[in-house]
Amino acid sequence: MAIDGQARFANRDTVDFVIVGSGSAGGIIAKELSTAGFSVVVLEQGPFRRKEDFTHDEIDVIVRNSLHGDRYGQTFRDDATKKAEPGFGAQYAQTVGGSSTHFTANFWRLREIDFRERSELGPISGTNFADWPISYAELEPYYTRVDYEIGVSGAAGPFDSFRSRPFAMPPMPIKSSGVLLERGAKKLGLHPQAAPLAILSQPLNGRPPCINCGFCMGFGCEVGAKSSTLAAMIPLAQASGNCEIRPESAVSQVVTNDANRVTEVLYFDRDGVEQSQKAAAVVLCANGAETPRVLLNSATSRYPDGLANSSGFVGRNLMFNGHSQNNAVFEHPLNDFKGVQVTRIVHDFYDSDEKRGFYGGGGIDGRPFLSATPLLFALSGADQAGRNWGAAYKQRIAQEFPRQMSTLNSTTSLPLDSNNITIDPEAKDRFGRPSLRLTYKDHPDDLAMAKFLQDRASEILEAAGAKRVWIEPVAPQTGSAHLLGTCRMGDDPSASVIDRFHRAHDLRNLFVCDGSSMVTSGRGQPTMTIMAMAFRAAEHIGTAARNNEI
Amino acid sequence: MKSRFLSRRQFLRDSGAVAGVSAWPGGTAALFALAQSACTSKEQAAAFKELSAIEAREFEAIAARIMPTTDTPGAREAGVIYFIDNAFHSVLHGIRDDMRNGLDEFAKDVAARFGGARFSDLPEADQDDMLASIEDTPFFTGLRTLTFCGFFGMSKYGGNRNDAGWKLVGMDPHAGAWQPPFGYYDAEYMEGESNGD
Numbered sequence: 001m002a003i004d005g006q007a008r009f010a011n012r013d014t015v016d017f018v019i020v021g022s023g024s025a026g027g028i029i030a031k032e033l034s035t036a037g038f039s040v041v042v043l044e045q046g047p048f049r050r051k052e053d054f055t056h057d058e059i060d061v062i063v064r065n066s067l068h069g070d071r072y073g074q075t076f077r078d079d080a081t082k083k084a085e086p087g088f089g090a091q092y093a094q095t096v097g098g099s100s101t102h103f104t105a106n107f108w109r110l111r112e113i114d115f116r117e118r119s120e121l122g123p124i125s126g127t128n129f130a131d132w133p134i135s136y137a138e139l140e141p142y143y144t145r146v147d148y149e150i151g152v153s154g155a156a157g158p159f160d161s162f163r164s165r166p167f168a169m170p171p172m173p174i175k176s177s178g179v180l181l182e183r184g185a186k187k188l189g190l191h192p193q194a195a196p197l198a199i200l201s202q203p204l205n206g207r208p209p210c211i212n213c214g215f216c217m218g219f220g221c222e223v224g225a226k227s228s229t230l231a232a233m234i235p236l237a238q239a240s241g242n243c244e245i246r247p248e249s250a251v252s253q254v255v256t257n258d259a260n261r262v263t264e265v266l267y268f269d270r271d272g273v274e275q276s277q278k279a280a281a282v283v284l285c286a287n288g289a290e291t292p293r294v295l296l297n298s299a300t301s302r303y304p305d306g307l308a309n310s311s312g313f314v315g316r317n318l319m320f321n322g323h324s325q326n327n328a329v330f331e332h333p334l335n336d337f338k339g340v341q342v343t344r345i346v347h348d349f350y351d352s353d354e355k356r357g358f359y360g361g362g363g364i365d366g367r368p369f370l371s372a373t374p375l376l377f378a379l380s381g382a383d384q385a386g387r388n389w390g391a392a393y394k395q396r397i398a399q400e401f402p403r404q405m406s407t408l409n410s411t412t413s414l415p416l417d418s419n420n421i422t423i424d425p426e427a428k429d430r431f432g433r434p435s436l437r438l439t440y441k442d443h444p445d446d447l448a449m450a451k452f453l454q455d456r457a458s459e460i461l462e463a464a465g466a467k468r469v470w471i472e473p474v475a476p477q478t479g480s481a482h483l484l485g486t487c488r489m490g491d492d493p494s495a496s497v498i499d500r501f502h503r504a505h506d507l508r509n510l511f512v513c514d515g516s517s518m519v520t521s522g523r524g525q526p527t528m529t530i531m532a533m534a535f536r537a538a539e540h541i542g543t544a545a546r547n548n549e550i
Numbered sequence: 551m552k553s554r555f556l557s558r559r560q561f562l563r564d565s566g567a568v569a570g571v572s573a574w575p576g577g578t579a580a581l582f583a584l585a586q587s588a589c590t591s592k593e594q595a596a597a598f599k600e601l602s603a604i605e606a607r608e609f610e611a612i613a614a615r616i617m618p619t620t621d622t623p624g625a626r627e628a629g630v631i632y633f634i635d636n637a638f639h640s641v642l643h644g645i646r647d648d649m650r651n652g653l654d655e656f657a658k659d660v661a662a663r664f665g666g667a668r669f670s671d672l673p674e675a676d677q678d679d680m681l682a683s684i685e686d687t688p689f690f691t692g693l694r695t696l697t698f699c700g701f702f703g704m705s706k707y708g709g710n711r712n713d714a715g716w717k718l719v720g721m722d723p724h725a726g727a728w729q730p731p732f733g734y735y736d737a738e739y740m741e742g743e744s745n746g747d
Contacts, residue, residue, distance in 0.1 A: 056723075056726075057703075057704050058702065058703060058704075059699055059703040059704065059707055063699060063703075064641075173730040173732075173736075174730075174736050174739060174740075175730075175732055175733070175736055176732060176733035176734060176735035176736045178736070179735040179736050179738075179739045179745060180735055182745055183735075183745045186745065211726070211727035211728075212727060212728040212729065212730070212732070213726055213727050213728070214728070330735070332733070332734035332735065333720075333733050333734055334732075334733040334734070334735060335720075335732045335733035336732070336733065337719075337721055338728040338732040338733075339728060339730070339732055374702045374715055374716060374718075374719045374721060375698060375699065375702035375703060375715075377719070378698040378701070378702055379695065379698050387682070387685075388694075389615070389616040389617075389681075389694055389697075390615060390616065390618060390678065391618045391620055394617055394618065394620060394622075394624070394718070395620070397718065397719060398622070398718050398719060398720075401719035401720070401721075402719065402720050402733070
């Protein structure tokens with residue numbers, strides 16, 4: 001499919017870089033390397049939707065799940081002794097811009113503690129809990145680039161780590177859910193703060209500010225105010241004249257030669273025909289589920305356990321972040337279906353505290369959650385107690401759709417051998433690519449932290465004057481949009497997949513940057529960190545290429 | 551009968567982490583087809599594409615108890631049955647026969663209990679009792695999902711006539727954008743309340 005206004009490369013031509021995935025990391029690295037003068041082909045398995053293609057159509061987006069693509073090629077189980085069943089565990093968008101098109105846009109930075117928590121707290125038995133090889137200070141300049149080049153609105157909070165520049169623009173206007181979270185939290189002596197969001201409150205680089213349409217979570221932004229790489233980076237990459245975005249290209253394998261070099265990338269085009277793109281170097285940015293899938297599916301006799309996997313860490317340490325949810329209704333209308341999801345957060349419980357009796361930390365946010373759009377509300381967002389159909393339920397929908405809010409409580413996840421991505425021995429997707437298999441069960445500490453935050457959130461909602469508060473029981477998760485830790489970075493090649501500059505320990509011209517690079521999970525909103533890592537990785541990869549060190 | 555619909559509990563659980571876990575059978579073709587095939591003469595009592603007159607009457611009678619007509623329009627006025635017919639004709643063709651068989655079984659139960667009567671002929675209280683007795687079956691949860699989709703989904707799919715679903719929840723679907731203040735509490739806050747200090 002020819003796309004006007006961008007470079008075009010032949011498959012037989014060896015381009016400087018093939019980037020697999022056009023999402024939060026791939027979109028940034030494509031822009032950085034192409035504007036630096038390198039030739040780049042981006043292979044994206046989803047189609048090239050433009051902002052004009054995004055709608056408020058709940059049946060298409062929420063029920064039919066159109067942004068996710070028709071077929072997942074994945075299975076799920078909660079225990080390695082079980083046979084995995086087809087599932088939806090890895091929840092990510094298949095479209096140019098990846099999941100940055102449909103995310104909710106909560107953009108918390110990690111804090112200094114996240115990078116050295118293992119040193120501070122000591123080891124945790126039975127886990128792969130570790131420090132990062134880099135510090136917050138090393139990543140901070142790149143967080144700031146995300147603020148200003150991708151577009152983040154917000155205001156500094158009392159517990160944030162240092163920032164070299166103030167936010168690029170003020171926070172989004174507060175909503176009633178934010179007012180109520182703030183009110184309840186302050187009454188309890190907590191310190192609510194404005195939510196940092198990858199949504200523009202002011203114009204930036206030709207993009208308009210948010211129009212408060214309310215269709216953020218799970219939907220694409222029809223005006224480009226949500227700071228996806230589709231809105232912020234892909235146009236710049238294409239305008240460089242050095243970058244070809246090649247949509248509907250589903251990568252199956254990275255090919256290596258006897259000299260221990262990556263030489264080309266195999267993929268299926270939209271017609272299911274296998275193609276190959278030659279490249280001097282490859283950057284995998286396919287997300288924390290698909291990146292290990294590609295590496296494991298690229299096994300050869302030289303690399304029987306998969307590419308870049310001499311450590312055995314490819315696919316291990318999958319982290320979802322833990323979650324819990326509270327709901328409340330109030331006397332007056334919040335009309336929380338208007339505007340962005342989250343405008344206030346509570347980070348008083350960010351740090352782990354041994355007095356709680358378990359490891360973990362997290363944050364609480366106030367938002368409409370499943371009461372932002374009417375169909376989702378009727379299907380599952382409204383209080384399901386009692387009969388969830390009939391005249392009384394209809395009355396509840398009418399009365400409570402504008403009066404309901406939720407808190408979403410997000411936590412750490414511990415890195416475990418038993419939570420992982422492997423290749424399903426039987427299942428294949430429509431191209432015949434062996435499916436990825438998720439094996440996942442939240443660590444008891446992750447569940448305990450989710451419950452702890454849920455209890456605090458109930459107190460906040462009660463203090464805010466809720467007429468009724470109810471919870472969704474905390475239970476082990478069977479899927480997530482956060483796919484972290486499966487190709488972790490580290491200095492020790494025997495206990496990590498990539499080095500501190502995102503280069504594979506085992507292959508000099510193979511790089512990985514996405515959620516899989518993360519060593520710990522943070523407290524629940526990883527995309528800001530994935531984007532900061534991408535700016536940093538691109539700088540180092542570009543320098544290495546210029547110095548002939550790839 | 552084994553439906554491929556997710557149960558409500560499953561839906562709830564799976565949609566907990568993010569929005570957007572399909573309630574439809576995996577791998578169905580695009581629902582876009584629904585829009586194209588949507589009843590073109592939806593303002594009149596158009597012929598059904600898939601449903602017989604009796605099936606349509608019975609499915610509609612069930613939908614009308616799931617979203618009843620009260621002081622506001624219900625499933626009947628919103629044209630939910632046209633949404634269902636369209637869905638069975640296009641992307642949900644694969645479950646049409648399961649749902650049809652489910653209706654047959656349900657009709658037999660009703661007839662056995664009420665002297666040969668059809669569901670649509672029963673008084674509302676009896677209808678509700680019958681539906682309560684099958685509340686946890688895939689047939690009922692499937693119809694519940696279809697009814698809400700037809701009631702709150704975009705009218706291009708055949709239901710939500712005269713924006714009945716959106717009007718019920720007080721949402722102007724044609725506004726598209728909003729300006730603060732959005733609700734009672736942020737309006738109050740903007741007037742300078744100290745907010746819990």
